[in-house]
Amino acid sequence: MRDLVCDMASSLTVRDVKITRKGKVLLDVAHLSLDGPGPTLILGPNGAGKSLLLRCLHGLIAPDRGRIEQDGVPLSGAHKSRQAMVFQQPVLLRRSVAANLDFVLKRQGLSWGQRKARIEDLLTEGGLDGKGRQSARSLSGGEAQRLAILRALALEPETLFLDEPTSALDPSATQMIERMIQRASRRGVRIVMVTHDIGQARRLAADVVMMQGGHVVELGVARQVLDAPQSDAARRYLAGGLVT
Known part of the structure; x- marks a missing residue:
């Protein structure tokens, strides 16, 4: 893949964001600033x-009050065009593997020759060599999720949001996706990812956001949060206790 390196990752800031449905508060975050290099994992x-916060950060859901800022200004369509998101269940077109990637690359105005070379690079990046002509819907779960991530990366986003991308996968498939995430992060793509897997957070995270009941209860460097949490909620969760 082309070596994409950002001089400085863009910042994401949540200010007084609240979402209420049927009288129940689902999200209530007074302030949250993600300005480190990442990856940032939300636990x-x-x-x-967690997923609701991710969708707000990507602009898919507008909060009832408050705002999301990127680089100090309110999130707008221009910002969202520099982001991409992959869901827990991959959403693929009823086309071949290569055509799923080509669909995205056409939007970037690339010639057929450029798209063809880029598709080959992407397939190699995702371990899908030789599967370009295969129907995307016939891929295994891990392969489908890798294709979904490749398609997001084909947009060359500054920020990639991932909502539990490995929750239904076996260890081997999980490892392949984690390597893709690490490579993307090293190229300068900001990764913001939801997971339930504490081991995964230890393997991937530069910083961690801990949430409970719609609130951010802890934010910090991954090692500090995971090894010496300051909040009772984070301590109970990381110890495997019941947290409501």
């Missing part, structure tokens, strides 16, 4: 608001 129990 917490079910219902903590």
Whole structure:
């Protein structure tokens, strides 16, 4: 893949964001600033608001109040065009593997020759060599998720949001995706990822956001948060206790 390196990762800031549905507060974050190099992993129990926060950061959901900023200004369509997101269940076109990638590359105005070379690089990056003509819908779960990540990376985003991309995968498939994430991060792509896997957070994270009940209960360098959490909620979660 082309060596994409950002001089400085863009910053993401949450200011007084709140989302309420049917009288229940689903997300309530007074302030959160993600300005380190990443990857940033978001941890917490079910219902903590992790995926909801991710969708707000990507502009898919507008909060009831507050705002999301990128590089100090409110998130806009121009910012969102520099982001990409991959969901827990990969969403693929009813086309070949190569055509799924070509669909994205055409939007960048590349010639057929340029797209063809880029597709070959992407397939190699994702360990999908020789599968370009195969139907995307016939791929295994791990292969499909790798294709979804490749398609997101083909946009050359500054920020890539990942919502539990390995939750349904076996260790081998998980390892391949983690390597893709690490390589993308080294190229300068900011990674913001939701996971339930504490071991995965230890392997990947530069910093960690811990959530409970729609609130951010802890944020810091991964090693500090995972080895010496300061909040009771984070301590219980990391110890395997029940957190509601």
